[in-house]
Amino acid sequence: MGNTEMMKIIYLDNAATTPVDKEVLKEMLPYFEKNFENASTLYKLGREARRAVEKSRKIIADFLQVSSEEIIFTSGGTEANNLAIKGVALANPGKKQIITSVIEHPSVLETCRFLEKQGYRVDYIPVDKEGIVSVEEIKRRINKDTLLVSVMHVNNEIGTIQPIEEIAEICRQKKVLFHTDAVQSFGKLKIDASKFDLLSASGHKINCVKGVGFLYIKKGIRISGILNGGGQERGMRSGTENVSGIVSLGKAVEIAEERIKNKESERVERLRDKIINELLKINGTRLNGSRDKRIFSNVNISFENIEGEALVLLLDDKGICCSTGSACSSHSLKASSVLKAIGLGDFGAHGSLRITLGWQNNEKEIDFTINEIKKAVARLRKISADVLTKHMPGGEEHEKER
Numbered sequence: 482m483g484n485t486e487m488m489k490i491i492y493l494d495n496a497a498t499t500p501v502d503k504e505v506l507k508e509m510l511p512y513f514e515k516n517f518e519n520a521s522t523l524y525k526l527g528r529e530a531r532r533a534v535e536k537s538r539k540i541i542a543d544f545l546q547v548s549s550e551e552i553i554f555t556s557g558g559t560e561a562n563n564l565a566i567k568g569v570a571l572a573n574p575g576k577k578q579i580i581t582s583v584i585e586h587p588s589v590l591e592t593c594r595f596l597e598k599q600g601y602r603v604d605y606i607p608v609d610k611e612g613i614v615s616v617e618e619i620k621r622r623i624n625k626d627t628l629l630v631s632v633m634h635v636n637n638e639i640g641t642i643q644p645i646e647e648i649a650e651i652c653r654q655k656k657v658l659f660h661t662d663a664v665q666s667f668g669k670l671k672i673d674a675s676k677f678d679l680l681s682a683s684g685h686k687i688n689c690v691k692g693v694g695f696l697y698i699k700k701g702i703r704i705s706g707i708l709n710g711g712g713q714e715r716g717m718r719s720g721t722e723n724v725s726g727i728v729s730l731g732k733a734v735e736i737a738e739e740r741i742k743n744k745e746s747e748r749v750e751r752l753r754d755k756i757i758n759e760l761l762k763i764n765g766t767r768l769n770g771s772r773d774k775r776i777f778s779n780v781n782i783s784f785e786n787i788e789g790e791a792l793v794l795l796l797d798d799k800g801i802c803c804s805t806g807s808a809c810s811s812h813s814l815k816a817s818s819v820l821k822a823i824g825l826g827d828f829g830a831h832g833s834l835r836i837t838l839g840w841q842n843n844e845k846e847i848d849f850t851i852n853e854i855k856k857a858v859a860r861l862r863k864i865s866a867d868v869l870t871k872h873m874p875g876g877e878e879h880e881k882e883r
């Protein structure tokens with residue numbers, strides 16, 4: 482039996498993905514077995530699948546204070562971001578400038594880079610040392626050629642909350658479209674989507690299954706679909722609907738709404754603050770991102786003289802799952818561009834640890850984790866001090882004398 486099979490797992494990587502809620506799973510199962518039919522068919526069971534899809538759409542629309550026809554289901558956040566940006570570009574060929582921030586998720590940044598190759602000009606707005614984008618700078622860059630401003634709500638690595646309502650208001654005044662990637666905030670923070678033109682979200686970040694999400698598109702916005710086919714989702718997203726996934730998203734949103742109403746985030750925030758306060762007591766640490774404009778579930782801390790990957794692997798040995806940066810970039814050992822954007826050098830950016838809490842986490846897990854991090858940091862620092870002693874000029878002699 483492998484180590485992890487015996488060990489209790491403490492899952493602290495909820496910004497990467499979340500466990501599926503039991504209630505969510507229960508709600509979706511009938512749509513694999515008894516009611517697997519295509520939602521576009523005419524017979525009774527097909528109509529039942531359609532009814533389930535529309536019920537979920539209504540739950541999501543009500544939650545966001547918008548109307549059902551403004552919700553277009555997609556395969557997740559990446560597709561929603563692609564649809565928002567490429568779709569608006571396709572439908573409005575007269576305008577060729579896009580404004581975004583340097584700390585967006587790759588599904589926004591890479592889409593913008595793709596459009597740059599098609600002749601678009603993209604302005605990547607820097608962030609301050611807390612990771613907050615400058616509203617003034619965005620305002621300054623908007624001109625007659627500006628098609629779209631896209632700024633994320635909550636950053637996936639450092640958890641900073643951006644002033645999206647203020648940016649949306651500027652865009653409204655200047656008659657420029659505003660899109661927000663709300664993948665890390667949807668279902669956690671209360672959002673009135675009617676203030677925005679486009680908003681992306683994903684199911685698997687809120688205890689729903691992977692492979693489902695949506696794009697909110699305000700009525701009247703000129704946008705084209707980017708997938709050609711059968712014209713599902715009002716022609717905006719061809720492809721047979723992922724009925725079970727859509728049902729699971731509706732249920733996950735109902736549960737999320739209850740949690741927001743019951744202010745359950747306050748408990749998670751207390752756990753977050755405990756981790757931050759305890760880890761900052763270790764010498765040579767710094768909190769990345771903002772202390773107060775920060776989602777209740779995110780901790781991102783840099784440790785001097787530590788490789789983040791080594792720390793993650795030592796914690797993994799203790800059954801603790803967390804990450805160094807975003808999951809999407811963790812296969813590359815390049816320093817996080819988000820951490821570099823807030824002013825960390827290669828060194829600080831390499832030694833960072835991201836802990837993202839979920840509803841399932843409790844105080845006992847957090848106490849255990851804090852203790853294990855303290856031990857792991859001390860161990861790794863001792864190893865690098867020993868290596869340095871050995872390899873410094875005269876160090877080996879010094880070693881022999883000991």
Ligand SMILES: Cc1ncc(COP(=O)(O)O)c(C=O)c1O
Nearest residue numbers: 557558559586637662664665683
């Ligand atoms: C901010 C942000 N946007 C977009 C995505 C992509 O979402 P999905 O995994 O559903 O494609 C992620 C996923 O990590 C994210 O954190």
